[in-house]
Amino acid sequence: MNVEAITGWLEAVGVPTEVISIGSEADNAWCLLRDEQPDEDGTLGWEVFWREQGNRYDWARFTNEQVACHYLFGRLTWAQVARGAVGLLPEKNGR
Numbered sequence: 001m002n003v004e005a006i007t008g009w010l011e012a013v014g015v016p017t018e019v020i021s022i023g024s025e026a027d028n029a030w031c032l033l034r035d036e037q038p039d040e041d042g043t044l045g046w047e048v049f050w051r052e053q054g055n056r057y058d059w060a061r062f063t064n065e066q067v068a069c070h071y072l073f074g075r076l077t078w079a080q081v082a083r084g085a086v087g088l089l090p091e092k093n094g095r
Contacts, residue, residue: 001069015076
């Protein structure tokens with residue numbers, strides 16, 4: 001999974017598009033950004049956070065795009081499960 005694919009995956013599990021911002025910061029949204037400031041090792045990273053009223057919350061930084069995307073996907077999918085929007089499929093034919 002990468003930044004080109006994550007929006008489609010999140011939509012597939014019912015995450016509203018208005019709470020996702022890929023590539024830019026937006027209030028009242030989960031943001032996934034490329035960090036253009038290298039860390040102390042010179043590595044550029046990826047940031048994931050909730051932004052509200054100009055502040056960042058639940059911030060996490062990753063050195064790998066795929067890991068950052070999977071983190072955001074897992075976090076938002078879990079929220080969908082917790083609120084009952086996503087769950088087990090109904091059993092078919094007694095299975």
